[in-house]
Amino acid sequence: MLLRRVGIAIPASSASASLLPRRRALLLLPLPLLPHTGPPISSRPPFSAFAMATPPVAKKVPRQLVQHGDVRVDNYYWLRDDSRSDPDVLTYLRDENHYTATVMSDVKKLEDEIYAEIRARIKEDDIEAPLRKGQYYYYKRTLAGKEYVQHCRRLVPTDAPVTIYDVMPTGPNAPREHIILDENVKAEGHDYYSIGAFKVSSNGKLVAYAEDTKGDEIYTVYVIDAESGKYVGQPLQGITSDIEWAGDDYLVYVTMDIILRPDKVWLHMLGSDQSNDICLYHEKDDMFSLGLQASESKQYLFVESGSKNTSFIFYLDVSKQNKELVVLTPRIYGIDTTASHCGNHFYIKRRSEEFYNSELIACPLDNVAETTVLLPHRESVKIQDFQLFENHIAVYERQNGLPKVTAYRLPATGEPIGQLQGGQEIDFVDPAYDVEPEQSQFDSSVIRFHYSSMRTPPSVFDYDMDSGVSVLKKIDTVLGGFDASNYVTERKWAAASDGTQIPMTILYRNDRVNLDGSDPMLLYGYGSYEVCIDPSFGRSRFSLVDRGFIYVIAHIRGGGEMGRKWYEDGKLLNKRNTFTDFIACAEHLIGNKYCSKEKLCINGRSAGGLLMGAVLNMRPDLFKAAVAGVPFVDALTTMLDPTIPLTTSEWEEWGDPRKEEYYYYMKSYSPVDNVKAQAYPNILVTAGLNDPRVMYSEPAKYVAKLRELKTDDNLLLFKCELGAGHFSKSGRFEKLREDAFTYAFILKALGMAPKASL
Structure with a gap:
């Protein structure tokens, strides 16, 4: 969702690897x-x-x-x-x-x-908590003795019951599992192998993935047919792991200059040669680097040009035939912005010397200069991230050194947007812990997050922002007689x-x-x-x-x-x-x-x-x-x-x-x-x-x-x-x-x- 320049152990598939601090x-x-x-x-x-x-x-x-x-x-x-x-x-x-x-x-x-x-503590044969996207459940699987993961999916049964907490059916009558990509096969013959991005097109037919076989974080991107695994077109060479679909026929990606600074963002039409790709923006200031992210709604792509103190944003409307970047936030020294989209508004986290812990604002799509403060700056609370849904917003904050997550209901369509009220804060039991947003369904009221502590194994929860009820979707199995009470x-x-x-x-x-x-x-x-x-x-x-x-x-x-x-x-x-x-x-x-x-x-x-x-x-x-x-x-x-x-x-x-x-x-x-x-x-x-x-x-x-x-x-x-x-x-x-x-x-x-x- 957001363009993240920092964070520990953010999966490359969900964050901009090129914008992570390099010496971290x-x-x-x-x-x-x-x-x-x-x-x-x-x-x-x-x-x-x-x-x-x-x-x-x-x-x-x-x-x-x-x-x-x-x-x-x-x-x-x-x-x-x-x-x-x-x-x-x-x-x-x-x-x-x-x-x-x-x-x-x-x-x-x-x-x-x-x-x-x-x-011996690891359950080697395992699957992660599946996530429903469109007509499929997507998940990764690990196999006993294998170094790398398989990227898999199953069809959602046509007679599957509609529930808030979606559950992928298993068993002999469940739809077959389809392995889209087996990293173990791709890694054969390589001393090093890493996939930095794995992006499924909106129609579910194609997958673009970024591959690094040296560890130098210079990627090659391949597009494959999700069912057959056959390559579509020629690979894109020498790019970052920042790739996003702009419709089902276009990819947007970022390349680096000679000092490995992400400096250009490109538009690629499937089936065309990379030499014919269109440069959408070139950042010439060597203090700034580019990052790319899609909104949760998948209607907009955001290109951020950022330094350590300043960032500004362009957006691209995926639905438009003319794919060009439009300025969302201006380039003003000392002001740092990240953005996403829901309904008729862009949502922006903005930091400045005045609002150093950030404020959350919104602006109409047709008048980005007209801003409304949703969450004001607070000296003791840092707004770190936010995640948008059709009717909700989840805000990830820090207070007294600890993460906190608060869910708010957004105004209904046609209602005036204003300061967020009556948020529901999620409770956590450990004295110190880690909470990270997971990919969630945009059209749901359920936020998925990853939770662990020094003694609590990694856990995935689905939290219903309407009822305030959490459901544990998966907790990592720890073998060898592990007992947290010890x-x-x-x-x-x-x-x-x-x-x-x-x-x-x-x-x-x-x-x-x-x-x-x-x-x-x-x-x-x-x-x-x-x-x-x-x-x-x-x-x-x-x-x-x-x-x-x-x-x-x-x-x-x-x-x-x-x-x-x-x-x-x-x-x-x-x-x-x-x-x-x-x-x-x-x-x-x-x-x-x-x-x-x-x-x-x-x-x-x-x-x-x-x-x-x-x-x-x-x-x-x-x-x-x-x-x-x-x-x-x-x-x-x-x-x-x-x-x-x-x-x-x-x-x-x-x-x-x-x-x-x-x-x-x-x-x-x-x-x-x-x-x-x-x-x-x-x-x-x-x-x-x-x-x-x-x-x-x-x-x-x-x-x-x-x-x-x-x-x-x-x-x-x-x-x-x-x-x-x-x-x-x-x-x-x-x-x-x-x-x-x-x-x-x-x-x-x-x-x-x-x-x-x-």
């Missing part, structure tokens, strides 16, 4: 419990005979980087290879991978055990250095911890792009929690959990608040006996990897081990180079270091620039060779400089996936291997790994 974390959330049945745990140093391998030493080729009269010497700049084919670079990366495998070989059995635990979730607050209260969400098993400072802990943080790291459920974490770990998410500034100001207070010249908030959370947890310095491990990915690098430079004494996944650690050098993907569009996030004030501020925290001769904790760093968001060379340079300068003998490991991108491997079980490897490293660093036979 993929939050890997915990899943159910399996009792630990492996070898006895013993306390010992993290080293063994296996760990005595000699680490690679990157050659030093000094390069002077000069800006504002300041000279930085980068000895490892040579590791950056835009073609990713330089033999010296690839040799170095392979040497690092070999060293890491050698050092970790003594805990390979533990890694395999953890992997088996995580996988776990405790808490919400605590830590005082930052300036007195700001920082929320934290805590998970632990009530029969495995002492809460006397002796328990091991994994503390996760992100804190960028206004992303909300809500405490959703994640299978993998329980392999630590069931071993007595406490798992904590620090909801630090730079994220969006506490509203827009929370984000503003952790970006640009306020970025150091993100790091000091995280340190304050760690100190609070230690001071309140949740853990000790000797047992505290930390984890962050992407921009959260920058967080890891910054706090390790600032307070290396505070942590026992750190995992920095695909970390954005060479921030200053990257943001000085507009030829690198995403740099220009992110000057409003980090600052433009071509300006002296931002240069010296970024230099004060950029991890690579602040590595120094001091003792560091045990560190694992990961990268993806094809990563378009954080170039593999950033973590590679970071590790090389750490090896050169650090004064300790603690572990420093670097693992680069040579056939993947920002989000690691693509298969659902392959991804679990990364979790198992990470947890084996943490247990090894803490001396909690079973002793290996030497």
Whole structure:
């Protein structure tokens, strides 16, 4: 519905992947419990005979980087290879991978055990909650032992009863299941495979899907006949995953420029050659990127051109023969808008410096300048999203750091539109949780949403906005004897250095911890792009929690959990608040006996990897081990180079270091620039060779400089996936291997790994 630039784990099929912040974390959330049945745990140093391998030493080729009269010497700049084919670079990366495998070989059995635990919690043969669209139920199916999903549908029986809570019939008399697309078949012969969009035409006859076989997030789009699977026309090459149907004969899609900035939106007529496609709009300002979304009514497409502070919208009327873009909201610096459509009105969420938590307005289709406020701006409530139905609107908000969903009835046709009144708020039971909108039927009174918490498995609910009744459509089965009552979730607050209260969400098993400072802990943080790291459920974490770990998410500034100001207070010249908030959370947890310095491990990915690098430079004494996944650690050098993907569009996030004030501020925290001769904790760093968001060379340079300068003998490991991108491997079980490897490293660093036979 809305054009989303941010959000954790939004499926690419329902959100604009090209507009997700490029240097962001993929939050890997915990899943159910399996009792630990492996070898006895013993306390010992993290080293063994296996760990005595000699680490690679990157050659030093000094390069002077000069800006504002300041000279930085980068000895490892040579590791950056835009073609990713330089033999010296690839040799170095392979040497690092070999060293890491050698050092970790003594805990390979533990890694395999953890992997088996995580996988054993998964019901491998399963289907998601079907959604009725037109004359079909659509859903995805997973098969035992298979890495990827099948996209399926069944006909709605002609004699099916009409109910509010629609149920797909099954059994021998039910309509046959038809597999539209089997990703397992398509993935054969590819080390990496991902479908970023799967869009069914309005008549249900055709499907357009976007395919990435490298992990570089540059897609090829195919159109197939939904019944036969036969290709229709030629594929569209080199585009983003933003595609939408404009009627049954046209596709609208977005392409990128040389620095991978989505800059052009195109109209494609089925059966024609891509070279004949019509460019509907070209965004020439390199601070702005394009995104594409369809209204829930499917009558309009919306093209948003947005930077970090400003966005404006065009619309396209799908029903019109002349398919052209029309301005909906003007381009005004500091005003950010997203839109959808219902009936005779456009609905717009608008943010500005005055209304920083957004207001919700509506305007008639025939007079977009005539606006009516539906929900006014409130200082304590952030409007995050909304979802439209024929007669209702569901508003997703945040208050006191927690999501809330409120349903309102829209005025009947012909009634004047005005401020929304009498909304029905949906109740949630956990002290902290995650709620995300799911695709719903536009002509229904039922809103579908996804709910989970740190101890509540992913659940899909249908909520009737007229009666206020919720029906659980599906809850993920968690195998291995999982019992939510064995776990405790808490919400605590830590005082930052300036007195700001920082929320934290805590998970632990009530029969495995002492809460006397002796328990091991994994503390996760992100804190960028206004992303909300809500405490959703994640299978993998329980392999630590069931071993007595406490798992904590620090909801630090730079994220969006506490509203827009929370984000503003952790970006640009306020970025150091993100790091000091995280340190304050760690100190609070230690001071309140949740853990000790000797047992505290930390984890962050992407921009959260920058967080890891910054706090390790600032307070290396505070942590026992750190995992920095695909970390954005060479921030200053990257943001000085507009030829690198995403740099220009992110000057409003980090600052433009071509300006002296931002240069010296970024230099004060950029991890690579602040590595120094001091003792560091045990560190694992990961990268993806094809990563378009954080170039593999950033973590590679970071590790090389750490090896050169650090004064300790603690572990420093670097693992680069040579056939993947920002989000690691693509298969659902392959991804679990990364979790198992990470947890084996943490247990090894803490001396909690079973002793290996030497």
